[in-house]
Amino acid sequence: MAEAELPESEACRVVCMASGKGGTGKTTVTANLGTALAELGAETYILDADIAMANLGLILRMEDAPVTLHDVLAGEADIEEAIYEGPHGVKVIPAGISLEGIRKANPDRLRDVVEHIIDRADFLLIDAPAGLGRDAITALSASTESLLVVNPEIASITDALKVKAVAERVDTQITGAVVNRVTKDKTELTKEEVEKILETPVMVEVPEDPEVRRAAAFGEPVVVRSPKSAAAQAFKKLAAELVGIEYEVPVPDKEGVLSKVIKGLFGRR
Numbered sequence: 001m002a003e004a005e006l007p008e009s010e011a012c013r014v015v016c017m018a019s020g021k022g023g024t025g026k027t028t029v030t031a032n033l034g035t036a037l038a039e040l041g042a043e044t045y046i047l048d049a050d051i052a053m054a055n056l057g058l059i060l061r062m063e064d065a066p067v068t069l070h071d072v073l074a075g076e077a078d079i080e081e082a083i084y085e086g087p088h089g090v091k092v093i094p095a096g097i098s099l100e101g102i103r104k105a106n107p108d109r110l111r112d113v114v115e116h117i118i119d120r121a122d123f124l125l126i127d128a129p130a131g132l133g134r135d136a137i138t139a140l141s142a143s144t145e146s147l148l149v150v151n152p153e154i155a156s157i158t159d160a161l162k163v164k165a166v167a168e169r170v171d172t173q174i175t176g177a178v179v180n181r182v183t184k185d186k187t188e189l190t191k192e193e194v195e196k197i198l199e200t201p202v203m204v205e206v207p208e209d210p211e212v213r214r215a216a217a218f219g220e221p222v223v224v225r226s227p228k229s230a231a232a233q234a235f236k237k238l239a240a241e242l243v244g245i246e247y248e249v250p251v252p253d254k255e256g257v258l259s260k261v262i263k264g265l266f267g268r269r
């Protein structure tokens with residue numbers, strides 16, 4: 001997709017990707033939203049502040065990065081050394097995977113990292129740890145706004161409510177919710193119910209889509225590996241909404257469908 005004509009915006013938007021409950025898909029949403037924003041032409045950085053799990057690097061095939069956020073937070077490396085380029089030019093600051101790295105990292109240095117990046121970026125997405133531990137609160141307070149990544153179930157929403165309350169205490173605006181892994185099963189909460197409980201708009205519903213896991217297995221965001229999949233389209237729609245442009249639904253690609261059928265017939269991936 002060609003880069004869009006983006007509206008002028010003055011300040012970098014520092015967006016904390018937050019969730020109460022673990023495993024809602026926060027890292028997946030961060031990697032895909034960041035890549036989709038970069039594809040639209042926005043200068044986008046994504047930072048893995050979930051320094052214990054470090055999954056962002058895995059989704060973007062950066063698990064072997066020689067210098068990581070751990071080293072920066074330990075005061076042992078300059079932030080410039082920990083910035084890597086991902087698909088569509090998205091800049092990625094991965095966390096490391098060593099226990100030693102987690103031990104020596106001082107999360108209080110996160111604010112300095114944010115300060116360093118905001119002068120040159122349109123968006124900085126911070127993948128925060130789930131829950132309300134010290135690292136999660138540090139990530140929230142270093143951000144100007146937050147997106148709540150939830151699943152359409154009551155346990156996920158009530159945990160997100162707790163995050164929302166803390167975000168308000170640290171003066172971080174809640175921009176909205178991303179409801180991930182939607183199957184439209186009758187037992188799920190609807191968009192309207194989620195909005196009513198969270199008292200915040202649902203910006204997008206991302207469907208449960210096996211293409212997401214498939215892409216992750218290849219170390220790629222789904223917006224790159226399967227850009228026409230239902231989940232990829234939801235992430236692209238969210239990116240368009242954040243930059244304030246109209247999302248163009250892609251015209252169905254007959255050739256693509258045909259080649260899928262042919263590959264299916266011959267049992268190929």
Ligand SMILES: Nc1ncnc2c1ncn2[C@@H]1O[C@H](COP(=O)(O)OP(=O)(O)OP(=O)(O)O)[C@@H](O)[C@H]1O
Pocket residue numbers: 019021022023024025026027028029050053055129130180181182206207208209210212213216231
């Ligand atoms: N829309 C989706 N459809 C299918 N699978 C998904 C979707 N979103 C995420 N997943 C899968 O769910 C799993 C958990 O996702 P992810 O690691 O992004 O969650 P997380 O909230 O960051 O987890 P944690 O809180 O443990 O850091 C991964 O295997 C991911 O591929």
